[in-house]
Amino acid sequence: xxxxxxxxLLPFNSTASKADNQTGNVxxxxxxxxxxKRRRTxxxxxxxxxxxxxxEFYDDLKQKMWSIYxxxxxxxxxxxxxGTFPRYGRILSRYLVHSFTQPVTxxxxxxxxxxxxxxxxxxxPVHIKVEDIQLNNPRLVYEGILFxxxxxxxxxxxxxxxxxxxxxxxxxxxxxxxHECLTAxxxxxxxxxxxxxxxxxxxIAAWSGxxxxxxxxxxxxFLYGLPAKADTIQCQYSVNFIKDLWRCIHDQDSLIVxxxxxxxxxxxxxxxxxxxxxxxxxxxxxxxYRTPDFxxxxxxxxxxxxxxxxxRILHFIADLCETQNRTDKSDx
Amino acid sequence: MSDSEDEDRRPVTTSSIRLSEDEIIKSLxxxxxxxxxxxxxxxxxxxxxxxxxxxxxxxxxxxxxTPIHILQRIKWLTAIVQYGIIDSLxxxxxxxxxxxxLTFITQYQASICHLLYMIATPSFHKFQVERIMKxxxxxGLMKPLVGLLGRMKSLRPDLVPQAIPYQSNAVSFPKxxxxxxxxxxxxxxxxxxQHESPNQFTxxxxxxxxxxxKKMRMDIIPRVQHICLKSSFEVDFREMVIPEQFKTFKDxxxxxxxxxxxxxxxxxxxxREYHYVLYTNLTPRLEALLxxxxxxxxxxxxxxxNQIACLDEKKLLLQRVIEFQESTGRKLMVxxxxxxxxxxxxxxxxxxxxxxxxxxxxxxxxxxDLYENFLRVLEDMFRWSPTSFKLExxxxxxxxxxxxxVEKFGPSDRLQELFHSSNTTSTPKEKSELVEGxxxxxxVIRFTVRLYNTALTSSTDIAVLLSSLNFHLWLVEVESxxxxxxxxxxxxxxxxxxxxxxxxxxxxxxxxxxCKFKENALRYLMTMSTIPELKDFHKASLDDASMLNRYIIDxxxxxxxxKAFVPAPDSLxxxxxxxxxRKLLELGALKEAFDLKRHPAFMGIARQWIxxxxxxxxxxxxxxxxxxDADPDGYLRFLFGYVPAIRNYLQEFHRD
Numbered sequence: 001x002x003x004x005x006x007x008x009l010l011p012f013n014s015t016a017s018k019a020d021n022q023t024g025n026v027x028x029x030x031x032x033x034x035x036x037k038r039r040r041t042x043x044x045x046x047x048x049x050x051x052x053x054x055x056e057f058y059d060d061l062k063q064k065m066w067s068i069y070x071x072x073x074x075x076x077x078x079x080x081x082x083g084t085f086p087r088y089g090r091i092l093s094r095y096l097v098h099s100f101t102q103p104v105t106x107x108x109x110x111x112x113x114x115x116x117x118x119x120x121x122x123x124x125p126v127h128i129k130v131e132d133i134q135l136n137n138p139r140l141v142y143e144g145i146l147f148x149x150x151x152x153x154x155x156x157x158x159x160x161x162x163x164x165x166x167x168x169x170x171x172x173x174x175x176x177x178x179h180e181c182l183t184a185x186x187x188x189x190x191x192x193x194x195x196x197x198x199x200x201x202x203x204i205a206a207w208s209g210x211x212x213x214x215x216x217x218x219x220x221x222f223l224y225g226l227p228a229k230a231d232t233i234q235c236q237y238s239v240n241f242i243k244d245l246w247r248c249i250h251d252q253d254s255l256i257v258x259x260x261x262x263x264x265x266x267x268x269x270x271x272x273x274x275x276x277x278x279x280x281x282x283x284x285x286x287x288x289y290r291t292p293d294f295x296x297x298x299x300x301x302x303x304x305x306x307x308x309x310x311x312r313i314l315h316f317i318a319d320l321c322e323t324q325n326r327t328d329k330s331d332x
Numbered sequence: 333m334s335d336s337e338d339e340d341r342r343p344v345t346t347s348s349i350r351l352s353e354d355e356i357i358k359s360l361x362x363x364x365x366x367x368x369x370x371x372x373x374x375x376x377x378x379x380x381x382x383x384x385x386x387x388x389x390x391x392x393x394x395x396x397x398t399p400i401h402i403l404q405r406i407k408w409l410t411a412i413v414q415y416g417i418i419d420s421l422x423x424x425x426x427x428x429x430x431x432x433x434l435t436f437i438t439q440y441q442a443s444i445c446h447l448l449y450m451i452a453t454p455s456f457h458k459f460q461v462e463r464i465m466k467x468x469x470x471x472g473l474m475k476p477l478v479g480l481l482g483r484m485k486s487l488r489p490d491l492v493p494q495a496i497p498y499q500s501n502a503v504s505f506p507k508x509x510x511x512x513x514x515x516x517x518x519x520x521x522x523x524x525x526q527h528e529s530p531n532q533f534t535x536x537x538x539x540x541x542x543x544x545x546k547k548m549r550m551d552i553i554p555r556v557q558h559i560c561l562k563s564s565f566e567v568d569f570r571e572m573v574i575p576e577q578f579k580t581f582k583d584x585x586x587x588x589x590x591x592x593x594x595x596x597x598x599x600x601x602x603x604r605e606y607h608y609v610l611y612t613n614l615t616p617r618l619e620a621l622l623x624x625x626x627x628x629x630x631x632x633x634x635x636x637x638n639q640i641a642c643l644d645e646k647k648l649l650l651q652r653v654i655e656f657q658e659s660t661g662r663k664l665m666v667x668x669x670x671x672x673x674x675x676x677x678x679x680x681x682x683x684x685x686x687x688x689x690x691x692x693x694x695x696x697x698x699x700x701d702l703y704e705n706f707l708r709v710l711e712d713m714f715r716w717s718p719t720s721f722k723l724e725x726x727x728x729x730x731x732x733x734x735x736x737x738v739e740k741f742g743p744s745d746r747l748q749e750l751f752h753s754s755n756t757t758s759t760p761k762e763k764s765e766l767v768e769g770x771x772x773x774x775x776v777i778r779f780t781v782r783l784y785n786t787a788l789t790s791s792t793d794i795a796v797l798l799s800s801l802n803f804h805l806w807l808v809e810v811e812s813x814x815x816x817x818x819x820x821x822x823x824x825x826x827x828x829x830x831x832x833x834x835x836x837x838x839x840x841x842x843x844x845x846x847c848k849f850k851e852n853a854l855r856y857l858m859t860m861s862t863i864p865e866l867k868d869f870h871k872a873s874l875d876d877a878s879m880l881n882r883y884i885i886d887x888x889x890x891x892x893x894x895k896a897f898v899p900a901p902d903s904l905x906x907x908x909x910x911x912x913x914r915k916l917l918e919l920g921a922l923k924e925a926f927d928l929k930r931h932p933a934f935m936g937i938a939r940q941w942i943x944x945x946x947x948x949x950x951x952x953x954x955x956x957x958x959x960x961d962a963d964p965d966g967y968l969r970f971l972f973g974y975v976p977a978i979r980n981y982l983q984e985f986h987r988d
Contacts, residue, residue: 072624075597076561083563091559157620185559187596189625191632 042256054116057125058310061145066167068193068300069179070321071146073160074186079126085110088185095181096130096174105134106141108178113145116311119318121148123163130170130178142170142178149318165314165321166190167302193321194300197286203296203316204289205262208246212306213239214292222269223288224281232287235273239292245269350374357381361388363397366404372515376419376523377412383423385409390430399439406440410447411508415520424451432460435467435477445476446505452480454487454570461491476505490564552633552645553652554596556606561595581605588612597622598629601652604659611660623666626653630670635677643682650686654693663695672705680713680721688724692731696739698768699775707779714783719793726787729780730803736776737814740769748815751862758863767865770817774869777807777820788825789911794835800826801841805848812852817866818873819853827883828908831890836933836975842887843981849880850984884985891928891978892986928978929960934971941970 078084092108113125125147131138146163156162168175179190195203211220220242222235245268250261270282289296294313295303302317304310351359356371361384385405392402412418428451434444461484468477478496485492507513558574560567574592578584584591588609594600597618600610610622633646657663671690678687691706710725717725741747750758750766758766784800804822811819822845830838857877862870886904890896896904905913928934938956942948960967972979 070628072628073621075595075621084561087561087563091561095559157624158617160621183596184554184557185561185595187598187621187625189628189632191628191636194636 042258054114054311055307057113057116058307061167061310061314062304062307064143064169065295065301065303066169067175068302068317068321069166069168069190070193071164071166071182072189073157073162073164074182074188075157075160077161077186079110079112079124085112091185092128092130092178092181095185096177099177099180105132107131107133107138113147116147116314119147119149119315120151121162122151123148123161126163128178130174140170142168142174144168144170144175144178147314147318148322149315150322165318167317192300193317195296195298195320197298199316199320200286200289200296200298201262201266202257203313205246205265206257207294207309207312208242208265209250209252210309210312211239211243211291211293214305217292219292221288221290222281222286223290224284225287226284233279233281233284235281237269353377353381357384360385360405360408363392363401365398365401366408367511368404368408368509369511369515371408372512372519373412373417374519376417379418379420379423382409382412382418383427386424386427386431389434390427393434393437399437403439403443406434406443406447407509408512410443410450411512411516413447413450414508415516417516417519417523421451425453428452428456429460432463435464435480436470438471441471441474442476442506445480449480449483449505452483452487454572456484456488456491458491461493465493479505488569489560490567490569552629552642552649553602554599556594556599556602557596558592559595575600575606575609584609593618596625598625601649601656604655607656607659610656611662614662623664626664627666627670630667631673634670634674639682647683647686650683650690654686654689657693663693665695668695668705675706675709678709680717684721684724688728692728693735694732696736696769696772699772702772702776703779707776711779711783714786715790719787719791719796722783722787722791723795723799726780726783726799726803729776729783730806733773733776733780733807734810736773737810740773741814751815751817751866763863763865770866770869773816774818781820781823785823785825788829794833794838797826797829797833797838798835798841801830801838801845805841805845808845808848808852812856817860817862818869819849819857819877820873821849821853821876821879824879824883824907827887828904831887834933836937839891839931839933840975840977843977846880846884846887847977847980847984849877853877854880888986891931892982894927928971929964929967930957934975937971937974938967941967944970 077088088110089108092110093106096106096108097104108128108130111127111129113127115121115124125145128142128144128146129140130142132141145167147165147167148163149165151162166179168178170178182188183190218239219236220239222237224233224235226232246265249264249268250257266282270280273279273281285298287298293304293306293309295301295305302313304313350372351370353373353375356373356377359366360371386409389402389405389409392405413421413424418424428448431444431448434440435448437444461481464477464481464484468474468481471477481492481496485496508516556576558572572592573587573590575584575594578587584605585608589612591609591613593609593613597610600606610618614622629649633642633649653664653667657667667690671687675687691710694702694706714722714725741750780803784796784803787796788800800822804820804826807820827842830842833839854877857870857874860870886896886907889904900906929938935956938960939954942954942956942959
């Protein structure tokens with residue numbers, strides 16, 4: 001029995017049109033082909049323009065281990081009136097006090113930070129601090145920074161603030177409770193972000209040209225995990241070695257880093273260790289990468305030691321969060 | 333409301349005779365001591381009676397009667413209100429002010445605070461708050477007072493001082509007296525079950541709040557909370573209507589358009605009643621917020637996170653989303669975005685029921701999208717899955733066909749005219765939409781038939797065969813109900829698998845199918861005249877219908893004319909695939925053509941016929957074929973009585 005083929009010449013392009021909506025259903029019926037996995041083929045490496053205004057902000061970020069979170073748009077979060085931030089601080093303080101079973105005296109503060117140059121965002125960053133004020137010296141128990149790198153553009157939700165990246169640090173219980181409060185109050189979703197292996201490779205390769213040696217530390221460390229074992233493998237190279245390798249692969253004058261350059265860089269390192277030690281490091285997951293300038297953890301933690309790396313890293317993280325924050329509001 | 337009594341509950345087995353409501357009230361209004369365990373009512377107390385008791389308490393206190401007696405009444409009243417054994421709180425709410433004075437008495441304080449906690453409404457005044465605060469200054473901020481003030485602050489944050497915390501779930505009041513606790517609990521449960529009977533459309537909105545400890549992870553669906561972001565002075569809390577204040581759905585319905593939505597838009601997915609609230613208030617802005625939260629949460633929980641963690645909460649989230657779509661008829665496209673991504677990493681086992689429910693509720697999309705994003709993945713999984721999975725998947729496709737039909741055409745009277753050739757009222761755009769809709773539905777039907785073919789060729793399970801026959805029976809009916817311009821007939825594999833199965837039901841269903849097809853489909857197809865745009869569907873369907881003749885010839889050759897396996901160029905044998913021929917070998921010698929009387933499926937019926945004959949004796953050996961040959965008409969009559977579908981088939985196709 002041959003398969004019956006529909007021989008109708010459809011008066012429309014059935015693979016590309018958007019079917020108009022059924023009555024009563026406001027949401028659009030979108031045409032979605034099987035989506036391709038997000039793959040970068042090129043990245044433009046930014047030269048950090050260190051503005052004086054931003055220096056203080058970047059200094060604040062230095063030398064601290066930040067966990068990265070992705071934040072959905074915050075509904076009714078506005079900082080137009082002067083009274084809103086103190087009120088949000090009070091709401092957060094109260095929420096925290098109630099959610100802990102043991103008595104705590106925590107005070108929360110929301111602070112507006114100056115606009116970051118080089119980040120085209122309509123919303124300025126927001127700094128959240130939670131302190132334990134029981135003792136004479138207030139002790140910082142949570143610090144968080146909400147910011148965004150791009151305008152939300154067409155996909156802006158009316159009345160909602162677009163600050164998709166949150167860098168947070170503090171004990172995990174406090175972090176969870178603060179995020180719980182923010183999601184509950186502002187109708188949002190906050191989820192931890194981890195670095196996929198491809199993104200780690202991009203970051204390692206693309207910034208190799210900018211590494212600096214410090215007085216104490218002249219090495220670069222790769223930490224690999226062994227599956228199903230608690231052990232790790234640590235590989236150290238000198239900073240100059242990495243820089244030279246990258247220079248051989250990538251043209252220093254070009255600001256665009258290509259995917260094949262990144263792949264080549266990592267292939268060379270893998271082959272190098274394979275030839276010398278007989279270890280195939282491409283088969284094990286990379287857990288951590290440390291240089292004198294910054295430290296990256298695959299679980300989504302980052303620590304920056306030099307100010308000039310701060311905007312680079314912030315841009316990359318913001319890009320990552322924005323594309324992972326796949327909302328369906330844009331026309332496809 | 334504290335749930336601290338929960339631990340102690342056990343079903344009461346008392347056989348004590350309950351006093352009537354009037355007797356209970358009479359004994360409470362007397363001045364003597366009462367025994368609380370005799371005062372359990374048998375049904376809801378009227379509010380005026382409760383009011384009488386409350387007034388008695390106040391007047392007795394004024395007259396300085398024995399405190400113990402007053403305390404008994406207070407405890408009874410508090411317990412009644414706590415367990416909801418009262419039909420309305422309206423009267424008691426008005427006594428909020430007079431009861432405040434009783435909070436100053438240490439003996440009564442805990443119970444009175446509990447009672448006030450339960451009857452507090454947003455319409456109280458600053459001076460009342462100050463009086464209670466004075467109490468706190470004198471005696472100290474005891475737990476019951478904190479609970480009461482916290483509740484009052486939640487209702488009117490503008491009146492209660494900043495220092496008092498908001499009502500939290502950690503508030504607890506003393507338990508109800510042990511003697512009446514179990515009795516009242518059982519009565520409350522009984523009343524609740526009665527209200528849940530399907531005859532009544534009101535149902536209580538349960539608030540199941542669990543105390544959270546470190547080990548319990550937060551529910552994925554957020555709690556319904558109202559945290560005011562504006563200054564307390566900008567909001568009139570008396571006017572605020574919040575969903576949680578309604579105890580029955582009937583009350584909520586009237587206020588659905590003015591209800592204050594909680595902070596988190598996703599929290600309205602937590603209960604079925606709130607789905608309607610969400611639906612009536614779903615502006616584009618809210619929908620965008622909901623979509624964003626839902627997509628990120630689904631993606632994070634099902635794709636990013638550890639798959640073993642929080643299985644129940646994830647199932648609950650999917651369940652609520654499905655319920656929302658079912659009860660409101662509103663499809664959330666973002667769920668299908670997520671589904672298309674999840675299916676690519678799905679293992680075919682986890683959340684199977686929910687995934688299939690979502691698949692059966694797919695919205696109308698161009699078929700290429702439906703196939704590429706959803707159906708293809710399921711088809712790939714289909715081949716290696718066990719039979720139960722196959723049947724479930726096919727069932728969800730069947731529901732999908734039905735849902736698409738209803739979504740596209742709905743229960744409409746003008747369907748017939750819509751497809752009719754004399755239809756001149758539709759615009760070209762409408763016609764093209766019509767064609768697209770028919771195309772999508774016919775493709776999904778073909779997809780389902782393809783799945784059946786795959787299942788039948790790879791499995792000998794009789795359930796698949798019966799499911800296929802039932803599906804085609806259903807399909808003919810549905811296609812005629814919706815006046816579609818095509819009719820679908822089953823594929824050869826179904827026909828021949830049924831013909832040679834050992835199950836009488838399969839042959840019976842096959843005969844029914846042919847009769848139904850001739851009656852509902854063939855006549856209609858012959859006389860139908862559709863609009864030109866649908867001609868191709870009609871033509872393809874006519875080609876299919878011509879297969880019916882071929883089937884009838886083969887079936888009749890097999891069952892009646894004993895010619896099924898006679899070697900001939902176009903006999904059944906030559907048309908069967910080799911695999912099926914091999915299967916036939918299991919039935920017996922191939923060279924023998926069998927007829928209806930000899931069909932293996934009916935041997936059981938034949939033995940029954942022999943045993944039912946008057947001259948049957950158990951000692952005689954049973955030679956079925958001999959008996960049949962001796963009385964063929966008798967046997968056939970018995971067989972047709974047993975399987976009337978075959979008789980109908982013969983009448984329909986073999987009138988001679």
